Amino acid sequence: MFFAGIDIGSTITKVVVRNEKEIISTLIRPTGAEHRRMAHEAVLETLQKVNLGFEEVDYIIATGYGRINVPFADAQISEITCHMRGVNWIFPGVKTIIDVGGQDCKGIKVENGKMKNFIMNDKCAAGTGRFLEIIADTLGLALEDIGEISLRSKKPAEISKTCTIFAEQEILLRLSEGCAIEDILAGLHKALANRIYTMVGKIKIEKEVVLTGGGAKNQGLRKWLEEKIGYPVLVAEEPLLTGALGAAVLAQEKAGKMSDQDLAEMKKNRKLEAVTFFKEDSTSNPGA
Amino acid sequence: MFYQAGLDIGSFMSKSVIIEGEKVLSYSILPSSGKFKNAAITVLNNALEKANLTFSDLKIIGATGLGASFIPYPYVESSEVSCQSRGIKFLFPSVNIVIEVGDQSTRVIKVTDKGKVADCVINDRCAAGSGRILQIIAKVLRINLEEMGALSVKSNNPVRFSTGCSVFAETEAISRIAEGARKEDIIAGLHQAMAIKIYSMIQKIKMEEVCAITGGGAKDIGLVKTIERVIKKELLVPEEPLISGAIGAALIAVEKSGILV
Numbered sequence: 001m002f003f004a005g006i007d008i009g010s011t012i013t014k015v016v017v018r019n020e021k022e023i024i025s026t027l028i029r030p031t032g033a034e035h036r037r038m039a040h041e042a043v044l045e046t047l048q049k050v051n052l053g054f055e056e057v058d059y060i061i062a063t064g065y066g067r068i069n070v071p072f073a074d075a076q077i078s079e080i081t082c083h084m085r086g087v088n089w090i091f092p093g094v095k096t097i098i099d100v101g102g103q104d105c106k107g108i109k110v111e112n113g114k115m116k117n118f119i120m121n122d123k124c125a126a127g128t129g130r131f132l133e134i135i136a137d138t139l140g141l142a143l144e145d146i147g148e149i150s151l152r153s154k155k156p157a158e159i160s161k162t163c164t165i166f167a168e169q170e171i172l173l174r175l176s177e178g179c180a181i182e183d184i185l186a187g188l189h190k191a192l193a194n195r196i197y198t199m200v201g202k203i204k205i206e207k208e209v210v211l212t213g214g215g216a217k218n219q220g221l222r223k224w225l226e227e228k229i230g231y232p233v234l235v236a237e238e239p240l241l242t243g244a245l246g247a248a249v250l251a252q253e254k255a256g257k258m259s260d261q262d263l264a265e266m267k268k269n270r271k272l273e274a275v276t277f278f279k280e281d282s283t284s285n286p287g288a
Numbered sequence: 289m290f291y292q293a294g295l296d297i298g299s300f301m302s303k304s305v306i307i308e309g310e311k312v313l314s315y316s317i318l319p320s321s322g323k324f325k326n327a328a329i330t331v332l333n334n335a336l337e338k339a340n341l342t343f344s345d346l347k348i349i350g351a352t353g354l355g356a357s358f359i360p361y362p363y364v365e366s367s368e369v370s371c372q373s374r375g376i377k378f379l380f381p382s383v384n385i386v387i388e389v390g391d392q393s394t395r396v397i398k399v400t401d402k403g404k405v406a407d408c409v410i411n412d413r414c415a416a417g418s419g420r421i422l423q424i425i426a427k428v429l430r431i432n433l434e435e436m437g438a439l440s441v442k443s444n445n446p447v448r449f450s451t452g453c454s455v456f457a458e459t460e461a462i463s464r465i466a467e468g469a470r471k472e473d474i475i476a477g478l479h480q481a482m483a484i485k486i487y488s489m490i491q492k493i494k495m496e497e498v499c500a501i502t503g504g505g506a507k508d509i510g511l512v513k514t515i516e517r518v519i520k521k522e523l524l525v526p527e528e529p530l531i532s533g534a535i536g537a538a539l540i541a542v543e544k545s546g547i548l549v
Contacts, residue, residue, distance in 0.1 A: 010459075103459070124414065125455030134455065164455045165415035169299050169392055172322050173354070 001058045003255060005086075005247025006043055007079065008066030011102035011129070012214070013038070015046040016244040017057070018252065025050045028240055031066065039070045040272050054272055058263055059255035061247040065103070072272045077250055079243050084108050084115050086246030087210050090236050095206040098196060098225070098233070100215020102129040107200030117203045126162040127195040129214045132221075135188055138168050139181060146185050150220035153186035162195055185220065193224035209233040212242045290347040290547070293335070294538025295328060295363065296371065296531070297355035300391035300423075301504065302327035303534040304335040306346075314338035315531045324355030332361075350541025352533055354392070364541035368533060369397055369408050375536030376500050377403030380524050384496035387486060387515070387523070388533075389505020394418045394482075396489045398496065403536075409489040416452030417485030419505045424458050425478055429471050433508075440475040440510025447477030452485060479514040487518045500524035502532045 002024075007014040008031060015027040027046040032038065039062070047054060062073035063082040070076070087097050088110060097108040104122035108115060121127055125134075136143040157179050161167045167188060174184050196215075197205075209229060215221050216239035226232055236242055255263060289309055296303040298320060305315040316334035320327045332349075336342060349363040352371040356363070376386040377399055388395045394417045398407040411417050426433045447464050449457050461474050482505075499521055505511050506529035516523055526532055 103456070123451045123456070124453045130455055130459075161413075163414045164453075165418070165420050166392065166412075169354070172299075176322065176324060176358070 001252075001255065002052060002056055003248045003251035004043060004046070004057050004060045005082065005244040005249070005251060006039060006060065006062050006064075006070060006073065007082065007241075007243035007247060008039060008062065008064040008070065009079075009102060009243070010065050012240060013042050013064075013066075014241050014244040015042050016241055016248045017046050017050065017052065018245075018248045020252065023245065023248075025052075026238070026241055026244070028238075039066070040072060043072075044272075055267060058267070059251040060270075061251045061254070063243055063247045072270050074251070074266055074270070075254060077247060080106065080108060080118060081115065082243045082246035082250065083212060084110055084246065085113075085249050086242035086244070087212060087236070088113050089245060089249050090242070091208060091210050091234055093208045094210045094234070096200070096203075096209045098200050098209065098211050099213040100129055100196065100211070100221065101213040102133070104128055105196055105199065105215075107203050109203050109206070119199060119203050121199055125164040126167075127192060127199060131164050131167070131188075131192055132215070132218065134164055134168060135171065135185075138171050139185070141181075144217070147189065147218035147220035147222075149182050150185035150189045151182075151223060153180070153182040155183055156186035156190050157183045159184075159187040159191045162191060167191070189218070189220035190224045193221055193228055196221075197225065197228040205229055207231060211235050212239045214240060291339075291341060291345050292538045292542055293332060293346050293349045294371075294534035294536070294541070295332060295349060295351040295353070295356070295359060296368075296533035296537055297324050297328050297351065297353040297359065298391060298533075299354045300419075301530060302331040302353075302355070303531050304331040305531050305534045305538055306335050306339045306341065307535065307538045312531075312535065313341075315528065315534070317528075317530050320355060324358035325360060328355070328359045348538075348541050348545055348547065350537035350539070352537045364544050366537055366540045366544070369395060369410070370405050370540060371533045371536030372502065373397050373399045373405045373536065374403040374539050375532035375534070376502055376526070378535055378539060379526050379532060380498070380500050382498045383500045383524060385490065385493075385499045387490070387499065387501045388503040389417075389419050389482075389486070389501065389511065390503040391419050391423070394486060394489065394505070396486065396493060398493050407493045409492045411485070411489065414452070415454045417482050417489070418454070419503065421454040421457055421478065421482070422505070422508060422511070424454060425461055425475065428458060428461050428465070429474065431471070436475050437507075437509035437511065439472040440479050440508075441513060443470070443472035443476035445470075445473050446480050447473050449477055449481045452481060457481070475510060476514070479508075479511045480518075482511060483514040483518040486515055490519060495519070495521070498524065500526070502526055502529045504530060
């Protein structure tokens with residue numbers, strides 16, 4: 001049997017396909033502007049990599065911010081549950097998950113594989129991946145590089161503002177004072193880590209701590225967070241995939257509770273098509 | 289009589305004025321473009337040229353703004369809040385409260401009869417309500433900053449923004465455009481959100497009789513009208529809202545240095 005999880009995030013879409021034991025294919029691609037209608041293409045591409053047909057997948061779960069726009073999914077489950085399950089599958093000892101995404105930042109407390117507490121910021125860009133994106137942009141650097149560069153600093157610059165807009169200005173001011181880029185970056189990463197630590201600290205950070213989302217790929221953020229927390233945090237081999245992985249794990253669980261007949265019936269009714277929220281151009285058919 | 293100069297080197301714009309006694313002789317406004325020193329030199333020279341003066345004619349320079357420390361001449365520095373307060377009192381002697389909508393920060397200042405600061409609220413922790421978001425959205429909509437006001441006034445169905453965060457408002461505006469929202473409704477919604485934030489700031493220092501608005505935001509007629517509607521009061525708007533801080537800087541410099549006028 002095969003199971004798929006699709007996680008449509010604000011910036012990146014992720015797909016995981018599993019059999020009963022392991023992950024057999026994955027895909028990571030930008031979500032893009034009119035992203036949601038690409039969901040079916042992303043799934044097909046992931047399946048193609050291992051020569052699987054769409055009808056061979058027994059259960060599909062969609063998650064993430066664009067999950068309601070995946071009409072062919074057999075179920076939609078919130079990204080918090082999926083994330084938690086995915087991380088728990090990779091690290092069974094996890095107690096705290098810190099997820100730094102493109103648009104928000106979440107803290108999840110896990111106990112015996114179940115979610116115990118949860119906290120989230122999606123109202124302010126400080127403390128989210130968007131902060132790093134804007135900073136990379138302001139400095140004219142690639143998002144993937146800024147974490148590494150920040151590690152070279154011996155004397156992090158003082159960044160007093162948490163607001164992304166103000167930090168942007170502070171960067172320009174520090175630059176004109178002649179501050180080195182790695183010091184500015186180190187200061188910014190430190191400020192971001194502090195902000196995340198304060199937020200997640202409200203639900204108490206307990207060992208093991210797993211860092212996920214795009215933020216987990218940033219070495220600088222990881223270092224300053226570890227310094228704040230006081231011990232190393234765990235990071236999955238591919239931290240972006242935990243949501244999709246959790247969805248695929250849940251898909252297996254759900255399929256296991258259904259009879260073969262019901263599964264076949266459900267598969268038959270699945271529609272693999274694009275969705276769009278743009279109004280289709282009616283001028284192409286003036287007679288209609 | 290002598291000549292005095294005021295410089296306001298802001299994060300976005302640099303402003304200069306030349307004053308003689310009670311009269312503003314000339315002014316100049318330039319983008320700072322992150323090069324504060326160059327901007328300060330050029331903007332002062334431009335104003336001097338317009339007034340047919342040279343640098344040596346100046347008796348004193350007053351300065352304020354984020355980039356004031358980059359000015360290469362001797363000057364008397366004053367805080368942005370006291371300069372706005374003094375400058376707006378010079379322009380409108382009856383004023384009690386001034387709302388300054390700048391690039392980075394929005395301030396609401398209560399002004400005494402002598403043009404001193406009685407009380408003040410600044411959004412220094414979060415850029416919500418500041419002028420920066422107008423620039424961001426103008427870029428998203430591919431229009432000029434100057435066009436926003438006129439468009440906003442046309443809207444009769446303002447878009448509702450769910451967060452005050454200037455960064456997320458950009459993302460939200462893009463989603464709304466994708467869904468087919470009209471430009472004017474997005475701008476009007478933005479003005480609405482800013483006006484509400486500014487109103488909550490005014491409430492902290494209590495409303496007074498005469499209110500003025502200054503800074504770059506005061507040039508946006510849509511924002512001014514929306515704030516007027518939200519606070520249920522008409523606002524005084526300077527002919528050139530960008531230079532009130534520079535005027536205040538020049539006036540305070542003279543007072544501080546004890547030169548007899």
